[in-house]
Amino acid sequence: MTSSSVTAIHSRDNAFVKDLRRLAQDTTAYRKQGRVWLEGDHLCRAALARGLRASVAVFSESFWPQAQVEYARAATKFIVLADALFADVSGLESPAAMGFILDLPAPASLRPDAATVVLDRVQDAGNVGSILRSASAFGFRQVAAIKGSAALWSPKVLRAGMGAHFALDLIEGLALDDLAALQVPLLVTSSHAGDFLHRAALPWPCAWVMGHEGQGVSPALEDRASLRIRIAQPGGEESLNVAAAAAICLHASGAGR
Amino acid sequence: MTSSSVTAIHSRDNAFVKDLRRLAQDTTAYRKQGRVWLEGDHLCRAALARGLRASVAVFSESFWPQAQVEYARAATKFIVLADALFADVSGLESPAAMGFILDLPAPASLRPDAATVVLDRVQDAGNVGSILRSASAFGFRQVAAIKGSAALWSPKVLRAGMGAHFALDLIEGLALDDLAALQVPLLVTSSHAGDFLHRAALPWPCAWVMGHEGQGVSPALEDRASLRIRIAQPGGEESLNVAAAAAICLHASGAGR
Numbered sequence: 001m002t003s004s005s006v007t008a009i010h011s012r013d014n015a016f017v018k019d020l021r022r023l024a025q026d027t028t029a030y031r032k033q034g035r036v037w038l039e040g041d042h043l044c045r046a047a048l049a050r051g052l053r054a055s056v057a058v059f060s061e062s063f064w065p066q067a068q069v070e071y072a073r074a075a076t077k078f079i080v081l082a083d084a085l086f087a088d089v090s091g092l093e094s095p096a097a098m099g100f101i102l103d104l105p106a107p108a109s110l111r112p113d114a115a116t117v118v119l120d121r122v123q124d125a126g127n128v129g130s131i132l133r134s135a136s137a138f139g140f141r142q143v144a145a146i147k148g149s150a151a152l153w154s155p156k157v158l159r160a161g162m163g164a165h166f167a168l169d170l171i172e173g174l175a176l177d178d179l180a181a182l183q184v185p186l187l188v189t190s191s192h193a194g195d196f197l198h199r200a201a202l203p204w205p206c207a208w209v210m211g212h213e214g215q216g217v218s219p220a221l222e223d224r225a226s227l228r229i230r231i232a233q234p235g236g237e238e239s240l241n242v243a244a245a246a247a248i249c250l251h252a253s254g255a256g257r
Numbered sequence: 258m259t260s261s262s263v264t265a266i267h268s269r270d271n272a273f274v275k276d277l278r279r280l281a282q283d284t285t286a287y288r289k290q291g292r293v294w295l296e297g298d299h300l301c302r303a304a305l306a307r308g309l310r311a312s313v314a315v316f317s318e319s320f321w322p323q324a325q326v327e328y329a330r331a332a333t334k335f336i337v338l339a340d341a342l343f344a345d346v347s348g349l350e351s352p353a354a355m356g357f358i359l360d361l362p363a364p365a366s367l368r369p370d371a372a373t374v375v376l377d378r379v380q381d382a383g384n385v386g387s388i389l390r391s392a393s394a395f396g397f398r399q400v401a402a403i404k405g406s407a408a409l410w411s412p413k414v415l416r417a418g419m420g421a422h423f424a425l426d427l428i429e430g431l432a433l434d435d436l437a438a439l440q441v442p443l444l445v446t447s448s449h450a451g452d453f454l455h456r457a458a459l460p461w462p463c464a465w466v467m468g469h470e471g472q473g474v475s476p477a478l479e480d481r482a483s484l485r486i487r488i489a490q491p492g493g494e495e496s497l498n499v500a501a502a503a504a505i506c507l508h509a510s511g512a513g514r
């Protein structure tokens with residue numbers, strides 16, 4: 001038997017609540033606190049399914065009667081917040097009724113031979129989360145984020161990632177030169193050069209580079225690419241959303257292997 | 258020679274400003290006002306490139322000296338707002354320095370034989386905008402949104418669409434039965450049935466159905482599909498982001514035709 005504790009909190013000024021509010025609402029608070037905030041049952045269940053356990057499980061008061069049955073084994077420390085307080089901490093337009101605080105996984109180091117997605121200053125949290133989902137779905141093992149990319153463990157990226165974080169090794173804050181450690185071929189998309197993706201023979205494993213929403217992949221990184229690949233756009237639109245382009249490229253690499 | 262007017266506005270309570278604030282910040286205000294708000298030079302230039310013209314062009318005071326040269330032909334009616342007022346009207350975290358008010362295009366009717374993307378209650382504005390970009394890039398002609406999908410001409414969807422709106426016929430507020438008018442085969446993705454996309458022979462033109470972020474395609478619509486297609490996910494993730502799935506499917510249909 002393990003013992004567990006349940007604490008009810010009603011005050012906005014409680015120290016735990018203040019820290020949690022920061023964790024839930026500040027994009028990079030997880031770096032200072034060394035822990036992350038997973039809000040909503042989908043994300044929490046995804047963490048449990050990967051064998052992770054919450055360091056603290058947090059529930060709204062009205063969900064607690066049901067939660068203490070459903071989530072009895074999810075943590076040893078439970079916090080119950082008044083509903084309005086939970087909503088205040090969450091900061092979401094539609095706050096969930098639960099969340100987990102999880103210790104931030106120890107930083108992985110870049111594996112030279114792993115199928116990789118490189119994020120070259122991708123800014124938008126929704127895009128980054130979507131790319132993580134695609135990476136995980138198509139068999140990539142690690143995501144390497146160049147300094148200037150969205151913070152990978154921010155609450156927004158976690159929500160958009162829908163659990164993909166737990167299936168990948170995530171390395172962030174890299175300099176361009178750190179990528180020299182990668183031994184797999186580097187692939188970039190180009191609007192004007194290279195083979196068309198739907199006809200190209202793609203190496204596996206490989207590292208796909210996805211670039212900044214406005215500026216694309218930085219020239220220094222493009223120069224290091226082994227392969228430039230074009231996505232045929234018969235409609236002639238000037239560019240795709242970066243997460244859409246990533247989905248197409250990662251699928252092409254992953255499917256049919 | 259055409260005559261043009263320039264009006265400077267400094268008051269938050271000005272009637273034009275109040276209407277514009279609603280147009281810029283309320284998701285569905287365009288339906289009442291019969292006009293849409295394009296914020297930022299990228300979106301405005303995309304409209305101009307398609308031969309559209311602003312009914313009113315709006316600039317921040319500090320951008321006006323440059324704008325009156327660059328955008329002299331974009332409209333006949335120009336409004337200049339104090340910078341703080343422009344920011345207040347915009348509501349964006351990083352407000353642009355300009356925007357166009359455009360008359361809402363007359364509603365198109367469903368073309369039975371056109372390559373189509375059907376949005377079956379896709380909720381997220383960023384997803385819908387990304388899907389519109391992919392649709393346009395891969396040669397689809399019309400997007401048909403079932404009632405319950407995000408409002409297609411909302412400012413958020415317009416921003417995420419990056420100009421794709423102007424290359425497509427957009428029909429919204431459809432009932433499921435309205436789709437009976439489509440003569441092209443209906444395609445849906447399935448997690449468990451059908452051919453794998455990367456091996457499938459896809460008909461062209463066709464109509465791809467993209468479903469609600471949580472619930473997927475409604476069963477009634479799935480029943481009408483001519484073809485079910487699976488996206489191979491060797492990584493075993495449970496699902497892709499809907500805009501990512503759309504990108505993969507639309508690319509597969511469009512590229513190499």
